[in-house]
Amino acid sequence: MPYKINRMKNSLEINETGGTLLVDERKRLRIGELYRYKFSVNKDVIKEQGLDVSHLFLRIKNEESALLRPLYLTGPYSFYIDVRPHNYNENRKFPGKEIIPFVENLKPDERFKVKILLNENSRVGDTSLYSWTIDIISQLAVTTIPKLEFSFRIGTTRKVVKKSNGLFKSIEGVSLEMWDTETLWDLPPKFPEKPVHLVIMTHGIFSNIGCDMLYMKDKIEEMTFPMDESINPNIIVRGFMGNVGKSGHGIHCLGVRVGKYVLETVDKLNKKYKVDRISFIGHSLGGPTQSMAVRYISIKRPDFFDAVKGVKPVNFITLASPFIGVIGDFPFYLSVPLDMGALGLTGRDLNLKYTPLTSKDGxxxxxxxxxxxxxxxxxxxxxxxxxxxxxxxxRRTIYANVMDDGIVPLRTAALLYLDWRSIHKVQKIRKKNKNSPTSSEFVSSDSPESSGASSPSNENGNNVGEIPAESPNKKATLQWTLPQAVIHGSKINKYKRGQTNEANSDSDNEQGVFLDGQKFEPPKEANTVLSALSVLTAAIPDQEYIKNPAVRKDEVIHDKLYHPEELPPPHYENRPIVKKLIYPNESVNRIQERIAREWQETMTWRKVLVQIQPDSHNNIVVRRRFVNLYGYVAVEHMVEHHFGSKVCSELAEDANEPKDEPNQSSQADRSNEYNEGEISKGAENAT
Incomplete structure (x- = not known):
């Protein structure tokens, strides 16, 4: 933990027959709230006072009535809990057979019981101090009124943690530090005297900042806080919590509220520090919401982003965000309820429906x-x-799920246009070279790092942007990229229209998804209803997955910078009236095309496609640390490539911070935003 917030009085309950009670807490949580505890024991100190232990017992109970268990839609009235030994780290293999205890939903009147061990996994360095971090998180998702109560005890025996009925007396060697939601999300910068980089996070529908975006916040702070002062970005992470429970109020309303919060936060921080940089990270609906916030700020305070006197924009990041709406991807039986207000104004916004008589402020x-x-x-x-x-x-970066996300499908999350041909070429060459000794080292030309001397690697040993060697457990995942027999029908047409051009190609026959008489089988489209149900039914990572990064098969399968000149000509512009009458989705497709082109005609975007297991829409931000750990690869990639030491050192060296101007760069000589050399334009060059 980066900061010590509150040191509680060390105390013990002495009970000669029942054991010793070390912790006895009772708290309440609302939607979007959590408590984080750091429990520490100095074994040598407590041994001197008559306590010689090798393990302790932890017990957490949901104190709500069991009658609330079936009321899931208005709740759920449960807690997510995990207990992490001091030396646990998702990036490293966790040794031994000891499990990492967690519970997905501690329902009303249920108990979570754990035996925690004083061993090398919980030991702090070479000292006699042993430590654990315990997160207790409210699972309420819709209602803002209820408060859920829990009790939390740690003792030397199972019996003593069941009931507290003894006297307390002060003792050295036991400490409990506590962070509540407000404290966790209000941490100061590491170097108060230096300029501050403010990171604003924005949540999605039926979500919240305090709990659902916590993992990403933790990872950004874990990455940046230990950095040397010379390159440290001096990060402060904040998020607007006032939109909890207001998902149906519309993108405009939600975005204006976030915009006002950003202005107020910067003004408040500037009284203590100097905020000179800002980044935005949005999940799901948070992408359009933070876009509306930026628009509101640019109109209400035009000098806010001034290149000289204002706050410098650094990262604009979205994860599984519906930039062009969902009407083209949702089935009819779901689109109609959205039109009729099933999700309020937000549903109509996402369904590209105009609602008159609404505010135009901002x-x-x-x-x-x-x-x-x-x-x-x-x-x-x-x-x-x-x-x-x-x-x-x-930097402008999009993260999108290739499959298993029926909430925000690939087409809208990736801003419509993708380089399907490049993926096809990579896969074709990989098949030819699969028997080659160097085939496992093949790097996709999709990756912005593919032309550098070395490629950044994740903990699995795979290069970012690499299409890994085929194995039986990945065959189903990547089968859509393999050359298939010609597929007839209109399903393939939207992928043909979304195929980007090669910037250095002058030949018309090089464009499109056709290659050597073959074309893609498009990725399997996720079912929206099944995706929603996967929140309840999706498999939870097992202990091997949690403890050993080498077994994790979720991966980045496409990572490329997309430049404006790669956009194909507009397909729905000036279409004959006959086609407008024949094709029922003509007007919707035309609007979505306009939106996608508006975002990309003057801007370079980095598009990162990830393949992670269901529930992939929540996994992509690791909504809960262990339940959604399948999305670890996406969060790790985002943190490393936007807040890692290499990026921060470049920012520190680049005093003038020149902005990307993709329109002024030539097609033949372009360097990417990370100054890692030119992007390889042919899959053959990658070999």
């Missing part, structure tokens, strides 16, 4: 003429004056 400048097509909120977001701000971000 949408347009006072002297601005409304553009012709600007009635859909998702289309308004990237338009001027906000466009200049989005263009000024040093």
């Amino acid at each position: 949408l347009y400048a006072d002297d601005e003429v409304y553009p012709e097509h600007s009635k859909y909120i998702l289309e308004i977001l990237p338009q001027a004056p906000a466009k200049k701000v989005f263009e000024s971000f040093k």
Whole structure:
């Protein structure tokens, strides 16, 4: 833990027959709230006072009535809990047979019992101090009124943690530190006298900042806090918690509230520190919401992002965000309820429906003429004056699930356009070279790092952006990238229209998804209903997955910088009236194409596609540390490539921080945003 917030009085309950009670806590939590405890025992000190132990017993009980168990839709009235020994780290193999205890849903009147060991896994360095971190998180997802009560005890015997009925007296060697939600999300910078990099996180539908975005916050702080002062970005992570329970209020309303929060937060922080950089990270609906926040700020305070006197934009990151809405991907029986207000104004926004008589605050400048097509909120977001701000971000990155995300499918999360041909070429060459001794070292040309001297690796040993060698357990995952027989029908057409051009190709026949008379079988489209149910039914990682990074098969399968000149010509522009009448989705496709092009015609985007197991929509941000650990690869990639030591050292060296200007760079000589050399344009060059 980076900071000690509160040191509680050390105390023991002495009971000669029943054992010794070390901790006895009773707290309540609302939606989006948690308590984090750090429990420490100095074995040598307590031994001198008559306590010689090699293990302790922990017991946490949900004190709510058992009658609340079936009320899931208004709850759930449960807690997520995990207990982590001091030396546990997701990046390293955890030795021995000791399990990492956690419970997904501690339901009303249920108990969570754990035997914690004083061994090398919990030992702090070479000292006699042993330590554990315990997270107790509210699982409430919808209602903001209830408070859930829990009791938390640690003692030397199972009997003593069941009931407390003795006298307490002070003793040395036992400590309990506590962080509540507000304290965890209000940590100061490591170097108060240096400029601060503010990171704003934004949550999605039926989600919250305090609990659901906590893992990403932890990982960013774990990455940046230990850095040397010369390159340390001096991170402060914040998030607006006032949108909890307001998912249906519409993207405009939610974004304006986040925008006001950002302005207030920066003004408040500037009284103590100097905020000179800012990054935005949004999950799901948080992507459009933070986009609306940026638009609101650019209109209400135009000098906020000023290159000289204002706050410099650094990272604009989204994970599984519906940039172009969901109407093209949701089935009819789900689209109709959204139109009718099943998810309030937000559902209509995502279904590209215009709702009149709503506030226009922060949408347009006072002297601005409304553009012709600007009635859909998702289309308004990237338009001027906000466009200049989005263009000024040093990095713009999209993370999208390839499969198993029916909530925000790949097409809308990846802004419509992808380089399917490049993936096809990589896979084709990999098949040819699969018997080669060096085939396992093949690096995809998709990766921005593919042309560098070395490629960054994850803990599995795979290069980021690499298409790993085929193995039986990956065959099903990657089968959609293999050359297939020609597929007839309209299903493939939307992928053909979304195929990007090769920037250095002058030949028309090099464009499109056709290659050597073959084309892709598109990725299997996730079922929206099954994706929603996967929140309840998805498999939970086993202990081997949690303890050993080498067995994790979830991976980044596509990682590429997309430049404006790679966009194909617009398909739905100036179409014949006959086609507009024949094809029922013509108008929707035209709007989505306009939105996607508005975001990409003047901006370079890094698009990272990940293959992770269901529930992939929540896994991609690791909503709960161990339940959703399948998304570890996405969070690890995001943190390393936006807040890692290499990126931070480049920011520290680049005093002027030049902004990316993709329109002014030539097609033949372009360096990526990470200054790691030119991107290889052919899969053959990668070998």
